[in-house]
Amino acid sequence: MNVILIETSAKACSVALSCDFNIEFERETIEGPNHATVLGQYVQETMEFARTRGLMPDAVAVSAGPGSYTGLRIGVSEAKGLAFGLGKPLIGISTLKALCCHVMFSPVFEEGMPEGGLYCPMVDARRMEVYTALYDSALNEVRKVSAEIVDENFLRDELDRHPIYFFGDGADKCQEVIKHPNAHFLPGVKVMARDLMALAVKAYNRGEFDDTAYFTPFYVKDFVATKPKNLLENL
Numbered sequence: 001m002n003v004i005l006i007e008t009s010a011k012a013c014s015v016a017l018s019c020d021f022n023i024e025f026e027r028e029t030i031e032g033p034n035h036a037t038v039l040g041q042y043v044q045e046t047m048e049f050a051r052t053r054g055l056m057p058d059a060v061a062v063s064a065g066p067g068s069y070t071g072l073r074i075g076v077s078e079a080k081g082l083a084f085g086l087g088k089p090l091i092g093i094s095t096l097k098a099l100c101c102h103v104m105f106s107p108v109f110e111e112g113m114p115e116g117g118l119y120c121p122m123v124d125a126r127r128m129e130v131y132t133a134l135y136d137s138a139l140n141e142v143r144k145v146s147a148e149i150v151d152e153n154f155l156r157d158e159l160d161r162h163p164i165y166f167f168g169d170g171a172d173k174c175q176e177v178i179k180h181p182n183a184h185f186l187p188g189v190k191v192m193a194r195d196l197m198a199l200a201v202k203a204y205n206r207g208e209f210d211d212t213a214y215f216t217p218f219y220v221k222d223f224v225a226t227k228p229k230n231l232l233e234n235l
Contacts, residue, residue, distance in 0.1 A: 003200045004046060004057045004082065005193040008035045008075030009067025009095045010123065010169055015042040016193035017050055017057070021201065023194050025049040030190065035074045043078060057088055059209075061200035063191065064092035065218035066131035066145065067123050072217035080212050089209035093196045094218070096121040096133050096145060099168050102195040103186060113137035117163045120155070122170030128177070130170035131220050134158065147220050150174045159183055 002024075005016040013035045014028030027042040050056050062079035065072045076092075083090040099121035103109065113119075119139075123131040128150050134143035148154065150173075158164060159180040166174065167189035175185045203209070 001059075001201065001204060002050065002055045002057045003091075003197070003204065004043070004050075004060045004079075005196040005200060006039070006043070006060070006062040006075050006079050007098070007191055007193040007196060008039060008071040008078075009063045009065060009191060010071065011068075012190050012192060013038055013042070013071075014193035015039070015046050016197070017046050017055060018194070018197045018200070019055055021197065023197065024053070024055060026193060028192055033068065033071060035071050039074060039078050043082060057086060059083075059089045059091055059200065059204050060086070061091040061093055061196050061203075063095045063098060063193075063196060064215075065095050066125075066147075066220040067095050067217075069219055072219065076215065076217050080215065083212050089204075090212045090215060091200050091203045091208070092210045092215055092218075093199045093203070094145075095123060095191060096131070096168075097135070097139055097199055098195040099123075099189060099191045100135055100139055101198050102189055102191055103165065103167055105198075108186060113165075114163055116161070117165060118142060118158065120164050120166045120171075122166060122168040122174065124168075124170040124173070125221075128173065130168075130174070132170065134164070145218070145220065150177055152177055152179065154178055156180070 011032035012030045016026035060083040100119045119135045133145040159182045163182045167186040
């Protein structure tokens with residue numbers, strides 16, 4: 001089974017081609033956000049590789065949010081167009097669960113999650129707000145996805161009962177605020193296209209596909225348009 005994987009939910013932009021549980025090809029940049037500039041080229045290069053190797057995709061998977069409004073919109077639009085053009089199913093993947101997969105398959109948890117431990121992926125939502133959720137070691141949702149303002153009491157009850165591992169671009173700014181002894185921070189975790197692979201394969205095998213025409217990203221909050229600061233100063 002071959003799947004094109006697309007990730008544009010944050011500053012990084014990446015595309016990969018997986019064959020079963022192996023990454024055969026990938027293109028990525030962390031010098032974003034420049035998704036609109038590079039994504040189309042990455043997809044074209046990936047498709048050229050797939051054609052020359054006889055690895056044409058059976059599905060297209062895309063990071064579905066939460067995350068950057070613009071980034072998600074660009075990624076999902078590209079994925080929908082590709083899936084429609086190929087006549088293949090579309091699979092939307094939770095960005096927060098993909099972040100968990102990045103950590104699960106890292107050396108940090110080679111021996112598995114400590115008993116009772118929980119994953120807390122965090123996506124930056126500006127200031128002290130994050131998009132987050134809690135998952136157990138099997139990625140069952142313990143606390144629903146939400147936008148949260150982080151202070152010293154954040155997840156206090158859960159931290160009293162469980163070791164919790166915080167990671168993602170929203171976690172770095174919270175480390176000086178959350179001081180509970182059960183809080184563990186994993187620095188430098190960025191979601192990339194390859195992190196969608198395991199979830200995409202699972203969804204494909206279960207036949208869990210999204211409607212290519214009507215699928216939209218999971219923004220959590222409504223988008224609020226603002227005028228650039230320099231424009232406001234000239235009014």
